[in-house]
Amino acid sequence: MNAAIPFSAQLINLFAAVILLLAFAMLAQRRMLALINLFALQGFTLCLSTLVVAVTTGQSHLYYSAGLTLLLKAMVLPWILHRLVRKLNVKSEVEALINIPTTMLVGLLLVMIAFNVALPISQLSQTITRGTLGIAMAVVMLAFLMMITRQKAITQVVGFLSMENGLFLAATSATYGMPIVVELGIAVIILGVFFFQIRDQFDSLDIRHMERLKDN
Amino acid sequence: MDFFILMLVIPLVSGALLTVVGERDWAPNLNIIASLGTFLAAVGLTAEIVANGPRFAFGEQFFIDSLNVFFVALTAFVGLTTSIFSGPYMRNEQEHGRLTRPRLRLYKSMYQLFMFTMLAALTTNNLGILWVAMEAATLTTVLLVSLYRTPARLEAAWKYFILCGVGIAQALFGTILLYFAAERVLGESGNALLWTHLIDVKAQLEPNIMALSFIFLLVGYGTKVGLAPLHNWLPDAHAEGPTPVSAVLSGLLLNVALYAILRCKVLADGAIPGDFAGKLMIGFGLFTLLVAAFFLSRQKDVKRMFAYSSIEHMGLITFAFGMGGPVANFAGLLHMTMHSLTKSAIFFAVGHATQKTGTQLMENIRGLIRINPLIGWGLMLGTLAILGMPPFGVFASEFMILTHAMKHYPWATPILLLGLGVAFAAIFGKVQPMVFGETEAKHLPHAPAITPVFLHLGIVLMLGLYIPPYLTRWFHEAARMLG
Numbered sequence: 001m002n003a004a005i006p007f008s009a010q011l012i013n014l015f016a017a018v019i020l021l022l023a024f025a026m027l028a029q030r031r032m033l034a035l036i037n038l039f040a041l042q043g044f045t046l047c048l049s050t051l052v053v054a055v056t057t058g059q060s061h062l063y064y065s066a067g068l069t070l071l072l073k074a075m076v077l078p079w080i081l082h083r084l085v086r087k088l089n090v091k092s093e094v095e096a097l098i099n100i101p102t103t104m105l106v107g108l109l110l111v112m113i114a115f116n117v118a119l120p121i122s123q124l125s126q127t128i129t130r131g132t133l134g135i136a137m138a139v140v141m142l143a144f145l146m147m148i149t150r151q152k153a154i155t156q157v158v159g160f161l162s163m164e165n166g167l168f169l170a171a172t173s174a175t176y177g178m179p180i181v182v183e184l185g186i187a188v189i190i191l192g193v194f195f196f197q198i199r200d201q202f203d204s205l206d207i208r209h210m211e212r213l214k215d216n
Numbered sequence: 217m218d219f220f221i222l223m224l225v226i227p228l229v230s231g232a233l234l235t236v237v238g239e240r241d242w243a244p245n246l247n248i249i250a251s252l253g254t255f256l257a258a259v260g261l262t263a264e265i266v267a268n269g270p271r272f273a274f275g276e277q278f279f280i281d282s283l284n285v286f287f288v289a290l291t292a293f294v295g296l297t298t299s300i301f302s303g304p305y306m307r308n309e310q311e312h313g314r315l316t317r318p319r320l321r322l323y324k325s326m327y328q329l330f331m332f333t334m335l336a337a338l339t340t341n342n343l344g345i346l347w348v349a350m351e352a353a354t355l356t357t358v359l360l361v362s363l364y365r366t367p368a369r370l371e372a373a374w375k376y377f378i379l380c381g382v383g384i385a386q387a388l389f390g391t392i393l394l395y396f397a398a399e400r401v402l403g404e405s406g407n408a409l410l411w412t413h414l415i416d417v418k419a420q421l422e423p424n425i426m427a428l429s430f431i432f433l434l435v436g437y438g439t440k441v442g443l444a445p446l447h448n449w450l451p452d453a454h455a456e457g458p459t460p461v462s463a464v465l466s467g468l469l470l471n472v473a474l475y476a477i478l479r480c481k482v483l484a485d486g487a488i489p490g491d492f493a494g495k496l497m498i499g500f501g502l503f504t505l506l507v508a509a510f511f512l513s514r515q516k517d518v519k520r521m522f523a524y525s526s527i528e529h530m531g532l533i534t535f536a537f538g539m540g541g542p543v544a545n546f547a548g549l550l551h552m553t554m555h556s557l558t559k560s561a562i563f564f565a566v567g568h569a570t571q572k573t574g575t576q577l578m579e580n581i582r583g584l585i586r587i588n589p590l591i592g593w594g595l596m597l598g599t600l601a602i603l604g605m606p607p608f609g610v611f612a613s614e615f616m617i618l619t620h621a622m623k624h625y626p627w628a629t630p631i632l633l634l635g636l637g638v639a640f641a642a643i644f645g646k647v648q649p650m651v652f653g654e655t656e657a658k659h660l661p662h663a664p665a666i667t668p669v670f671l672h673l674g675i676v677l678m679l680g681l682y683i684p685p686y687l688t689r690w691f692h693e694a695a696r697m698l699g
Contacts (some may be wrong), residue, residue: 117428121393121422121424124424124425140385140389156378160378160385164385167389167392171392
């Protein structure tokens with residue numbers, strides 16, 4: 001069976017699996033800077049998988065996507081986040097609302113759900129990398145979980161960006177790249193503006209300070 | 217020159233211009249003139265579409281038919297009246313020292329860019345561009361919501377950004393799945409995201425993928441529509457943003473997001489056997505209506521309350537489109553129009569009222585009719601209109617939705633009536649003492665712009681009594697397109 005799968009497809013599946021693994025590692029990571037490094041690594045892996053798809057299919061626009069991913073997701077964004085963490089003196093500890101082992105269990109469950117949902121769809125696809133759709137969906141869900149269970153604005157942003165990684169994986173690997181890729185980085189520009197304003201107002205990036213608006 | 221290009225270029229260029237030249241005394245007028253230009257171009261475009269039928273622009277990337285030209289006209293019109301309203305409103309804010317000149321500059325340039333992103337989202341034929349435009353609309357409005365740099369405002373903007381960011385990410389996943397389904401039929405070309413191509417092959421799209429795709433699209437764009445349980449950002453953003461922004465968020469952005477769902481629903485309906493998409497929308501619509509109605513009675517902040525009222529109406533409209541068929545679609549489109557006009561008129565009146573009284577807390581706003589009879593009556597009539605009192609147009613559309621529901625989904629009727637009844641009791645009970653009752657007045661340095669309020673209410677009243685035949689034809693045409 002395995003012999004029937006071409007080498008490139010195996011490579012893409014491997015990279016997709018690494019991305020999923022990194023999503024789990026991010027969920028388990030307690031230190032802010034290490035979390036950002038993991039995110040950078042995820043971006044780098046994403047770039048590699050996009051590159052493999054580009055080489056295999058010969059679609060030139062995927063090379064641009066891979067380059068942009070490398071530049072934005074693996075270098076510029078992690079660098080900005082690093083600087084923010086240091087500049088704003090965010091405590092190095094990630095504060096979770098639910099303890100981490102429980103989060104991991106919930107994460108496992110989400111991955112199973114994602115695979116089950118994606119199964120009938122991946123079977124229909126003729127692309128070499130159909131298996132990655134389930135993985136991409138799992139990455140999106142894990143990132144979502146991270147956004148929900150973390151308290152710091154900066155961790156939420158990492159979760160958001162990781163979610164974009166998952167979407168990007170789905171777009172490049174499962175469908176050979178939709179022509180929308182460049183946009184994904186734009187959302188980030190605004191984030192930087194935001195951090196500084198929140199910093200001004202709250203003296204910290206803790207979401208707990210943001211509880212004023214409620215329906216009582 | 218082409219009306220369509222003009223309509224997109226005017227807000228884009230004036231947005232850039234307002235950024236570059238900065239806050240001058242004539243900047244508010246430029247804002248109004250640009251909005252007027254956009255509106256006139258939209259009217260020209262509408263006339264062209266009504267006369268010549270659907271057309272493409274920029275190759276096949278943009279497509280205007282009777283469905284979206286109707287939204288375009290509405291968007292440009294409310295955009296114009298809101299810019300007229302915001303002139304004196306923003307000057308008053310400046311006099312009160314709540315906004316500095318750089319902030320005002322940001323406001324005007326973002327306002328124009330926001331109009332641009334909405335018009336682009338409405339007219340595009342490419343579902344990818346639609347997504348990008350929706351994301352851009354989110355980003356511009358995030359900046360608008362956080363215009364006042366207070367903790368509560370930033371919190372609202374942050375919540376808005378994160379929630380809608382996640383929502384828009386879901387929508388992207390839905391779009392990817394849609395492309396996944398489409399490329400099996402249309403092949404790996406740029407055409408696989410073009411709506412006009414997709415509609416031709418909708419019956420061949422794989423139903424399983426389309427079902428999953430539509431769920432993601434509905435949840436994703438639904439976050440922006442304010443469908444429960446993803447509506448949390450909406451009351452905050454409406455209450456904390458400047459009032460003109462509340463008016464365009466409620467009156468326009470929610471419509472645009474719903475429009476995106478409708479375009480996708482047409483495709484999903486063609487691909488999935490059984491009324492899958494419709495049933496999903498009925499469920500979400502009814503749930504939203506009920507949740508919003510019960511939250512309404514607990515509100516203390518006037519803008520928050522009317523934000524919940526917007527959620528309630530969006531639920532009702534989603535329900536109407538969920539039922540489908542020419543009558544329900546007609547009612548849904550009519551209700552969208554009525555809601556846009558009425559709700560923005562209410563926000564105009566509320567904006568002036570909160571400026572006069574210096575608070576958004578309803579218990580501190582009293583006797584508007586004494587302070588300024590026009591504002592008082594504007595708010596009262598607007599409230600009566602939005603609550604569905606005859607002879608206003610909202611009554612007509614709500615009546616159509618209700619009777620259609622009674623005929624085809626009788627089980628939903630009690631839920632609808634309960635939601636509408638609770639909303640009526642909550643809103644009317646709170647607005648009545650605000651308008652009548654005792655108070656001490658405060659004089660504003662700049663006289664408020666009352667014309668937009670009564671212009672909107674006048675149109676709503678007219679449409680309640682008499683819908684001109686060309687408008688009926690237009691609505692019918694659009695409703696037919698939705699299947």
